[in-house]
Structures are given as structure tokens and as C-alpha cells.
Amino acid sequence: MADMLKLAAEKRTEFGKGAARRARMAHQIPAVIYGHGAAPLHVLLPGHETMMALKHSNALMTVEWDGDKQMVIVKDVQRHPVKRTIAHVDLLIVRKGEKVTVDVPVHVVGEPFPGTVAVTEHTTLSILAEATHIPESLEVSIEGMGDGEKITAGDVALPAGSELMTDPETTVVGISVPRGPASDEEEEAAAEAEEVAAEADAEAESDSE
Structure with missing residues (x-):
């Protein structure tokens, strides 16, 4: 409060x-x-x-x-x-007892699984709360979360009497494994795959004619 x-x-x-x-x-x-x-x-x-x-x-x-x-x-x-x-x-x-819509900062705590990083996609959430009981922040724990896991707005605990106004499916924090730049071999393989796909599309168009 x-x-x-x-x-x-x-x-x-x-x-x-x-x-x-x-x-x-x-x-x-x-x-x-x-x-x-x-x-x-x-x-x-x-x-x-x-x-x-x-x-x-x-x-x-x-x-x-x-x-x-x-x-x-x-x-x-x-x-x-x-x-x-x-x-x-x-x-x-x-007025006392009145509810207002406010944007409240998200405070991320904890550490994700080793080797992963947390990416905060939304730093605030919009909530409807009693004017005299507006939280200064909303705490989100990412302790032990692994690659691909995420916390959505609907997962965040709100103070009693408050209502979430942000879309509950909105991603607040996502966990991922850092991806480095692609190697020469990976880039060459991706280029070959694109070339094969393009040739297949061309052949399909030719057959349809």
C-alpha cells in the first residue's frame, strides 16, 4: 500500500x-x-x-x-x-473506497535455471485497485524456471480486491537459453535448405502447369 x-x-x-x-x-x-x-x-x-x-x-x-x-x-x-x-x-x-486504474511496476526476483536468462517483456501491469490500497510493485518470482517457461500477466498474484486490466495472456517474463551467432556451417546448411525448398516449390509449380 x-x-x-x-x-x-x-x-x-x-x-x-x-x-x-x-x-x-x-x-x-x-x-x-x-x-x-x-x-x-x-x-x-x-x-x-x-x-x-x-x-x-x-x-x-x-x-x-x-x-x-x-x-x-x-x-x-x-x-x-x-x-x-x-x-x-x-x-x-x-475518494476512500474508490477504485482507480493504475499501472504498477513489476519487480522480478529470483534466479532462473543455470545457463538461462530472463527477458522482461512488460515492466508494468495495469490493475484496478482501491485508491488507498495501491501496491507500489507486483512481485514476480522466476526462481528455478527453465528454458521456454514464462510468466503471463494472469499468473501474477494481485492484492486482495484488485483486478487485472492487462490481457492475462500477456507475457511478463520469459526464460530462454542465450543463442550465439550462427557458425559458418550452420549458415551454409540453412542456405542449402532454403535452396532445396525453393527448387521443390519451382518443380511443384511446373507440374501444376
């Missing part, structure tokens, strides 16, 4: 690139709070505290301003394309 964090916000009264630049210079991050039919509320969040909160996936927090407060989760984070600093945050209003 995500920790309940608290952030003290200020209502945003200035807009535009200049205002956003001044806010960031003052160690504040522009954000918008929306959802449940409420008019979007533009606020400024404390820079350091917000960055720490965003280290948690699907961060659940309470934002307080002018005597009001809202429980929210982070829906989107815009970052500077070069500096990767946080430029803007979208916060979705949630």
Missing part, C-alpha cells in the same frame, strides 16, 4: 512560461488538481517534498491549501526534455 503523504500547496495565480520559470526558481512545482466533476485547481507544490513523493509509484497524498484539502494520486508527470527536472504534475482526486 502506498504511504499517505501530505503536501502544503499554494493556489497558483500567475500563468505562462515566465510564471512557471519563477515558480521553479522558488523551488515550487506547478500542478493541477482535477476529477469528480470539480473545476481544475491550479496550485504550486513544494519542490523537494514533491520530488521525494514522486519516488513512489502511484503516490497517494493529501494536498492542503487555504484550509481545504484533497486526497489525490499522481496521474502524470511532465519533465524537462533535457534536464529531466519536473515541469508539471497532474493530480487526480480520489
Whole structure:
């Protein structure tokens, strides 16, 4: 379950690139709070505290301003394309007991059978979960798995009350034996096999005529 964090916000009264630049210079991050039919509320969040909160996936927090407060989760984070600093945050209003669809990171643990490697094909899974009980990650064990085995989304254990939204047949992690580059002999054999197949096809077409 995500920790309940608290952030003290200020209502945003200035807009535009200049205002956003001044806010960031003052160690504040522009954000918008929306959802449940409420008019979007533009606020400024404390820079350091917000960055720490965003280290948690699907961060659940309470934002307080002018005597009001809202429980929210982070829906989107815009970052500077070069500096990767946080430029803007979208916060979705949630209620206790309400379920929301979120993407949760997959955490792979364990070691596969010696001589094999694990290939993670999907790093997140989409689930429907109660807003106050969103898991920070979903653990997947590959301990002792062998070549050709895989774990699909439907195999992953979910917290009680959660529902998988990703296609259950989606491969999350696959186990395989590393294949090195083909030798000259293998490439020559493959070429000969292709040539034989092509000749057989040509003969079949000739017979049909």
C-alpha cells in the first residue's frame, strides 16, 4: 500500500512560461488538481517534498491549501526534455473506497535455471485497485524456471480486491537459453535448405502447369 503523504500547496495565480520559470526558481512545482466533476485547481507544490513523493509509484497524498484539502494520486508527470527536472504534475482526486486504474511496476526476483536468462517483456501491469490500497510493485518470482517457461500477466498474484486490466495472456517474463551467432556451417546448411525448398516449390509449380 502506498504511504499517505501530505503536501502544503499554494493556489497558483500567475500563468505562462515566465510564471512557471519563477515558480521553479522558488523551488515550487506547478500542478493541477482535477476529477469528480470539480473545476481544475491550479496550485504550486513544494519542490523537494514533491520530488521525494514522486519516488513512489502511484503516490497517494493529501494536498492542503487555504484550509481545504484533497486526497489525490499522481496521474502524470511532465519533465524537462533535457534536464529531466519536473515541469508539471497532474493530480487526480480520489475518494476512500474508490477504485482507480493504475499501472504498477513489476519487480522480478529470483534466479532462473543455470545457463538461462530472463527477458522482461512488460515492466508494468495495469490493475484496478482501491485508491488507498495501491501496491507500489507486483512481485514476480522466476526462481528455478527453465528454458521456454514464462510468466503471463494472469499468473501474477494481485492484492486482495484488485483486478487485472492487462490481457492475462500477456507475457511478463520469459526464460530462454542465450543463442550465439550462427557458425559458418550452420549458415551454409540453412542456405542449402532454403535452396532445396525453393527448387521443390519451382518443380511443384511446373507440374501444376
